[in-house]
Amino acid sequence: xxxxxxxxxxxxxxxxxxxxxxxxxxxxxxxxxxxxxxxxxxxxxxxxxxxxxxxxxxxxxxxxxxxxxxxxxxxxxxxxxxxxxxxxxxxxxxxxxxxxxxxxxxxx
Numbered sequence: 001x002x003x004x005x006x007x008x009x010x011x012x013x014x015x016x017x018x019x020x021x022x023x024x025x026x027x028x029x030x031x032x033x034x035x036x037x038x039x040x041x042x043x044x045x046x047x048x049x050x051x052x053x054x055x056x057x058x059x060x061x062x063x064x065x066x067x068x069x070x071x072x073x074x075x076x077x078x079x080x081x082x083x084x085x086x087x088x089x090x091x092x093x094x095x096x097x098x099x100x101x102x103x104x105x106x107x108x
Contacts, residue, residue, distance in 0.1 A: 004033075005077050008085050012036070012092050012102060018080045020073065023047075028073055029054070030080035034088055037106040042084060046076035 007015040019031040027048075032041025043054040044062075049069050052059040062068045067083050070076035091105040 001074060001077075005081050008081055010036070010085065010088055010092060014088070014102070016041075016081065016084050016088055018077050018084065020077055022073075028076065030077055032080070032084040034084065034106075036088065036091075036102050039106065042087070044076075044080045044083065046070060046073065046080075051076060051079060 001020065003020050005018045005020070007017045009015055014034065014036040016032065016034045019033055021029040021031060023029070025047075028046045030044040030046060032043065034041045045052040045054050045059055049071055051062045051067055051070055053062060054060075062083075064083075067079050070079050092102055095102040095105050
């Protein structure tokens with residue numbers, strides 16, 4: 001499996017992809033790479049078919065049925081991309097409705 005997913009284009013022309021960092025025990029961390037957010041994006045941890053959002057060293061089990069489980073690393077990477085795209089598109093819509101640059105949603 002490649003260390004990166006394919007890029008997905010967002011409605012504002014930015015792109016998202018996921019960098020896959022494999023662990024020694026078959027687990028993985030999936031890192032969001034969002035061209036709107038050069039400070040670094042979100043992270044999802046995959047272990048034993050479960051997906052968890054990472055906040056620092058804390059894990060929060062995904063609570064949306066679309067993103068809770070992934071049977072394979074490839075499936076986990078696809079779900080991570082879908083999750084990060086959904087979040088980014090929500091940021092883009094929010095920025096447009098508020099009349100602010102998208103970068104303001106990421107703390108830039």
